[in-house]
Structures are given as structure tokens and as C-alpha cells.
Amino acid sequence: MTLDDLPTPCLVLDRPVLLRNIAAMAETAARHGVPLRPHLKTAKSIEVARLALAGQPGGITVSTLAEAEYFLGCGLTDILYAVAITPQKLDLAAALNGAGADIMVVTDDADMAGMIAAHPVALRTLIEIDTGEGRSGVDPEDRRLLEIAAMLGARRAGVMTHAGHSYAASGVEAIRAIAEAERAGVVRAAERLRQAGHPAPVVSLGSSPTLRHAASLAGVSEVRAGVYMFGDLFQAQLGTHGIDDIAVTVLASVIGSDRVGGRLVLDAGALALSKDRSTAGAPKDYGYGLVLDLQGRRSLGDAVIGRAYQEHGVVTPDPAWKLPALAVGTRLRIAPNHCCLTAAAHDRYHVTDGGEEVVAIWTRLNGW
């Protein structure tokens, strides 16, 4: 089977690029002497997980309990559920532990910490620290940090943070500064816990950009990242990877082609690509994605999906390139703005070894 045999739109995963991205992050973690706990919220696939876990201790990060359940079913047991837990979700997390998992949950709330501590099933728990993103977590100096730890009692396991604002940084130096604030903040929180008599063995941080550019990870016990596996147009502009390191693309077909007027419409729209417009604020705005040819080359210049309807994607040609006269049915590929959201619209990866042959199909989990 080749890419020409697939129904469109669908997802293509270039395995050599994936392996290269995985190797680069593993090398970064190894250079710092810190183990990697891959975040599987992007890939949501056991095959990708196994590749990302090569040479690592085996712990994973997930963003939903559905992911936790799926990966547990695949034999992965050391699972950090990195989104703050609610009272209603405690029983499910505990049930997964009963089924063989060793789940770590996360909270930044003292009342929630009390409920975790009171639950009959012991759940390792990380206190979420805000190291500048301003989304969730407590400040390392906040008095609530010790209140939460006190509520957790014996169930406490440590601290975690995510410097997600690194995605909004301009330039490598800015990312490096955020990486250091992420490290210093979470290490400081762990120190405060230890001063108060809590061991805090787990000190977990990470985002793909900060790991890529961190100068030091001193005091950190593990790092987390996920987007680096696939890459995307937004990350490429952050300097996290090159534009040729995007492993996942959407295969699409031309459904309308006005070869006189230059109009080109594809069957990949807002559902197949997502409406993520993260590159709108980046140096180069790629609309809803960059149009590549079937081989994944940039032979159409900087043609982008300029308008995205539910199932229609309208191409805006590169002003400097003449769009070739493409027949209806011609296949193209679209590099995504944000791989996490684009991949989430699809239930499988069509894996290639860089060519047009489909060498494997890997399913992925969606939903909650």
C-alpha cells in the first residue's frame, strides 16, 4: 500500500523523522543526566510510546485518564497524570492502581489534597508549581505549598511544573531564561518541602522548548516533553527543531482546481487540520498549514491553507511561486501548525519510512 491508496484526509507519520526527533531529545536528557518521562498527549499511540521510551526508565506522562487506561492496557504502569485531578476522578485513578498501575496524580489545591489523602487507595501525588506560565500551580514561595503538603501527608511524592509560556517566547535566549526559571522554581519548591520535613523525591519539569535549550537541569529528578516527537510549524519557528523535522502531516486530495484562475481546494479543512492558528503570532504565518507535495517536499513554495471550512481547505499560493496546474485527485500533504491538535482529529497514523510506501498503521487513542 502506498500513500496513493489511502482515503483522504488522513495522517501520515514519517518514522525516520520521528526517530531523529526522539534521539535528539534522549540525547538532551542524557547530557543532563536526567531521565525522560515522555508525554504521550501528542502521540497517544503505544508504538510511538515504545520508541520514545528506548533507553529511558519506562515512566510516562499522560493528559487524560483515558490515556492512562490505554497505556496501562499496553503494559506501561508508571504513569504521571499531569492534569490536576478532581474528586470525581479519584476513584478511576485508584481503580487503575488496583489494575496494576502506579499512578501519580497532580493537584494545586489543599482541599483536593485532603481528599487524596483520605482516599482508601494510596496515590502518589505531585504538587503543581507555577514557574511563570500563570495557568495552574502554586508559586514556589506561596504559603499554600506547605499547606497542600501537610494535607497530603504520607502520600506526597514531590513537585512538578510546566513552563508552557516557553511557547510564547521570542528567541532561544528567551527560552533559555524561561528554562532556568522553570528549573529554579520547581527546585526551590522542593527545597521548601524538604525544609518542612517532606522528602519530595520527585522534582519533575518540562516542555519541549525549555528542555531543548536548558543550560542546567541541576536538582531535577525527571523531565517531561511530548511535542518534540512530531514537531510542527510553530515549534520550528521557536528554534525547537528544523522545519524538516516535522514528522506528521495530513495527506489530502485536490477536490477543486481552477487551472485558469489558480484556485485550489483540498479535502483537508478545519476538522482534519484543526483551527489552531498558533503561527498567526509567529514570524511566519502559515495559515492553517503549509502545503507540501506528495513526497513531503516544499515544491509549492510557501503555499498555505489560507481558509479552512469544515471539510474544505482553500490554498493561498506563495506570491513568489506559480501554483502548478493540479488535477482533481492530486495528492498533497499539509504540515500542521500544532501537531497535538491536528493529530487529535485522526484515529490512526499511516507510517512511512520517508517514501510513499505505507509500512505500518498505528492506531491512536482520542477522547476522555
Place this chain on the structure above:
Amino acid sequence: MTLDDLPTPCLVLDRPVLLRNIAAMAETAARHGVPLRPHLKTAKSIEVARLALAGQPGGITVSTLAEAEYFLGCGLTDILYAVAITPQKLDLAAALNGAGADIMVVTDDADMAGMIAAHPVALRTLIEIDTGEGRSGVDPEDRRLLEIAAMLGARRAGVMTHAGHSYAASGVEAIRAIAEAERAGVVRAAERLRQAGHPAPVVSLGSSPTLRHAASLAGVSEVRAGVYMFGDLFQAQLGTHGIDDIAVTVLASVIGSDRVGGRLVLDAGALALSKDRSTAGAPKDYGYGLVLDLQGRRSLGDAVIGRAYQEHGVVTPDPAWKLPALAVGTRLRIAPNHCCLTAAAHDRYHVTDGGEEVVAIWTRLNGW
């Protein structure tokens, strides 16, 4: 089972509101004496389809062949696949006909029309007409209209158009003008075909806004719409329906609550809500969605999801309302900017009769 028992995030469908929206559109179609061919790209659910088909001839519209296959499996046979077809998709459409469907396909391309005509299985075909949207279709006066009809030969069935630019109109008068251009354009295209000896029995048009406000549908044989069933924050601002006519919401839980600082974080983020920002250009910008209480009331004022991460939604409070101190685990509901995209992230509807009891679960189809 009540809304409090559901894992979050998930989709809630208020059946009385759905029925009211369906009745209003049926009444509009009846007033014009034109049958409605409901577009099921929004709902993608047989239960919703059956409600929308009440009193109608039974024909449906779909946006993917996966939908066509699903609804055929549910016994619906008269199916308009309203996205332009490709050579590769012809065999699947033909196979559905072999399995009992009577599919109408769409094209705006003469070469594609030739391939449809040459296919061993006869497929009814509509020529797509551009009545101002500038997305796909040929202009009613374009010479290609007759070229395509000539290529189709005996398989031609008529013309269709979609005035999707009605969604960008400001005010009811502007929508009314677009509705008339939509009607006049597609009727003119049918007239040209008839003058050239093609019967063109099917003259199909529609979008939820233009149907809602059309002054005349003279010369039209059927109308199509889908978004009207659910409604959303964007449509409510177009004047297509009221803000209380939004039938679908996302149930979410508070996962972070700084009761001193006023920060509120929910477990409904970019995946559960979509990154559709259509209200960014509307009179009222609702961020990634309007926050309602568990009962669906606006007791938090105009609090919106101001920031959407993959699984986190951060609430921006209404400046004029004090956000109540909500505990972690508190349940809220989010009205969506764009119901088609929000619903597509979920695989089922939790149906209520307006209260908190879940009276049914309806699955929905996703993917391609």
C-alpha cells in the same frame, strides 16, 4: 444518571432546545413550500437525523463518505455527498449505491465530470455553483457550467450551491441579500442548463443563516442546513437564533481554583472545545466559549474560556461580575463558538430533557 455522574469533559445535548431548533427550520422550509434535506455534518448522529427528518421526504446531506456509509447503515438511502468528489472516491460512492444507497455526488470540474460519466455505476451528480462565497463551484454565467454538464451527459441531476459567506455577514439585511443572491444564482444556473437541453430537476441551496432569513426560495427544489439544529455563540450573534437556543454544551469540572486570586481552571481545553475563534470577529468575543453553570444558566455573567491549552481551559471572569468561590470538582458547562467543531471532538451526546438527568446517550460518527 445525572450530569454529576459523567466523566468530564463531555458533550451535553439539550433535547427540548434541539427540538425547538428543528421545528423552527421545518416551519421555515414549509413556509416556502420547499423540502429540507438536513445536513448531518454537524450532528453526525442517527438519533438527531431522525428528529430532523420528521415531516421531510427523507433525503439527507453529508460531508464525508464515512457519514454516507454510517447513515446508509441506519437505513437512510437518499444521500447528497456535498463535498466535491475525487476520482479515488468514486468507487466507494459507487459501492454504497451497490449497497442500497442512492448517492448524489458533486463536482465543479469538467475532467472529474467525465470520470463520473465513464464510471460503470451511475451516480446522480450535482454541479456546484459559486453564488458569492468564492470557495468552490463555478459562476452561474461561466461557460464551464455547460462544459461540465456536457461531460456528465445522462448522469447530470442538477445544481447545488452554499452561500457560506452568509456567516461573515453583518446584520439580517446583509444575510437576506446573500440569500437572494444564493437563490438567484443557482436558479440561473439551472435555467442555463435547461436552455441547453439538460433537465436539471435538482436545484439545491442552503446555509442556516440564509434559510432563516430568505425572502423567497422560488425555483429551488430543496434546501440544506445543519448548524441550526445545535446553534452556537457565533450563530446567535448572526441573528440565526437566540443565545438560549444553543442545544449543545461541554460539561467540564473545575480543576484549579484560587479562591483568593480569582483564578479558575477547567478540564475543558482546546481538544474538548476546539480552537475555533469565530466569535473573535463577532460583536461579542466569547474567547473559546461562554461559561454556564451546571444547569446551563448564565449565573457567571459573561465569564468565558479566555485561554485554551490542550486539556486546560482558563476562565476569564466577566469584569462586571464577581466570580463565585468554586471548589475543585464543581461542574460547569461551556457554550461553544462553533458547534460543528466542538461536537467533532466527542464521540457521544449525553442527552437531557433540560434538567440534570441524562435521559439517553447518542453516539456520533467522527473521522473519514
